[in-house]
Amino acid sequence: MYRSHVLVCGGTGCTSSGSEEIIQALQAEIDKNGLTSEVSVVKTGCHGLCALGPIMIVYPEASFYSMVKVEDIPEIVSEHLLKGRVVTRLLYNETVTEDGMKSLSDTAFYKKQHRIALRNCGVINPENIDEYIGTDGYQALGKVLTEMTPDEVIQVVLDSGLRGRGGAGFPTGRKWQMARNFVQDGGQKYVCCNADEGDPGAFMDRSVLEGDPHVVLEAMTIAGYAIGASQGYIYVRAEYPIAVERLRIAIGQAREYGLLGNNIFGTDFSFDIDLRLGAGAFVCGEETALMTSIEGNRGEPRPRPPFPAVKGLFARPTILNNVETYANIPQIILHGANWFASMGTEKSKGTKVFALGGKINNTGLVEIPMGTTLREVIEEIGGGIPDGKKFKAAQTGGPSGGCIPAEHYDVPIDYDNLLAIGSMMGSGGLIVMDEDNCMVDIAKFFLEFTVDESCGKCTPCRVGTKRMYEMLDKITKGQATLEDLDKLEELCYYIKENALCGLGQTAPNPVLSTLRYFRDEYVAHVVEKRCPAGVCKALLSYTIDADKCKGCTLCARNCPANAITGAVKEPHVIDQSKCIKCGACMEKCRFSAISKK
């Protein structure tokens, strides 16, 4: 029996900030102090507060240490683990109050969160099936196989109102029902999991896979029972080695326990799951391309209909769901449809996981009830925008989505509201932008991504996105006309109508939504040849204010292009024809004599 558990985050963020070394040092120090049989070190998945990593939580006190360094370990072990004195100095400062420790769930970051899909992330050791079972893991599967008919399972999922978390928000129960109802020949059906997660900045699914892999296995097995399938595939990108490894371990353990394989729980239901690794092409996240890729062919989309529920993998009825969608299923089965449906808005039930990034203090992973406002997410949970800057817009839905401007700061986040304001839920990337971000530049960034990732199968997408990118490039260089702006918009609608798959159909969204809310910024680039946010290099010029310049020569010595001249103690000047607009001089000047326009 361990009297204390020390949880160290082994998520992606904390691993990159050195949690692996922390674990080693911690274990060594614990051994040295003779606490090996009393204190257990548990490597968990992401806790969400990645910006403060490496993160360590000591139970039963629930002391939350942030930004732990190897040098801090001896003190934590000798003071806290041996003598029981919490090292207040190293605690996450939000949990420290005048009269002691505040509970983590009362901090601004966690208070408004509700963890369902992430409930085990950061709590259990993902490489130990017993810990998953200890938090009610596989109980839902047991219940389904011994007490429920497949139709009852589907009914619960339908009644819960769960919609797909991979982007489009299709009702999960309806999808399962379609696949179940296909009984023409009694042949094989398939259950697939989309763990391709290719949006730039997204790491929601990855965190679930790394922090709680068994939940996906359990849910897929339940889905298999519901639709009548005996084989599942998880399509995961090879660029997620930790996730792949943990899935492998999890599948091995589940097979060993008989939770995958033949006659699960002694019933006549059999189900197994295999992994398929994707090479990391964004288009392979599209459902038909994903299935083509599992079949061993080049991952290109195919036209729908036929829909996968009728003719999917190997031309058999197939359901494909996203990782986070599955992560909700066991909880829905255990707590009931009403429990789940009591959270969220009228048409979007439950919670959604978002990866917060960009100009925000608490970059990391959050799970919020549907209907939470953007303001709450950014100002409260996210801890606001650094350096007192002003919120400008948030981008959701990645390259398929759009931006939400300040005027919609208080719109409750759900599928339908986001669509109505020209963005989309997407898989859950949420990038915050402040006054220093140029919206044309943002649109160009996403278009560059789409051009790279277009599979080339259809012309509207292959050629159209390229043309769009070129037009955006012209705008950011101040070479476009107002006519070009109209042409750009026209092209957007044409591509939306004519592209073959979702990638092309949604590619114009970042442009359309920035045009809708920030047209004046486009116009400033085109007409005034000016980038209001001061981002687009071609439109910038750095100048030295002769009245403020003290002639200290610092800027001239730091200019990589030798563009600055001037005698000591005399005002300096920048030769615009040589300046490469790197900004080094402005950063160096201690007298704020240099400005950019």
Add this chain to the structure above:
Amino acid sequence: MKSLEELKAIRDRMQGQVGMRSEDDTQTRVVVGMATCGIASGARPVLTALSDLVQEKNLHNVSVTQTGCIGLCQFEPIVEVFEPGQEKVTYIKMTPEKAKDVVEQHLIQGRIVKDYIIPKTLG
């Protein structure tokens, strides 16, 4: 694993472990004084005995922790029991054997082991 019973058995065994990882305020906390004076006077075997017993008896709602000097060094080893909504109970001069009585009588049956508590006048 061929039955739900086996699954439940693993769950029950593990719940005592992962159950610790919550901030549940319905938990009873058993705290052992473990500063230098406590360790010198034999607090460690008491702590081990308490942890083992709590695990053995599957007391999911009890956590055993240690703290620094409680300030009554002449009565070490000291064990304090905090039950939600109850006054703190302080046991003094503890041994692994006495710890067993505390677990069985106090934590399981809810009867304070009067013989081991601190005399009122000093409390």
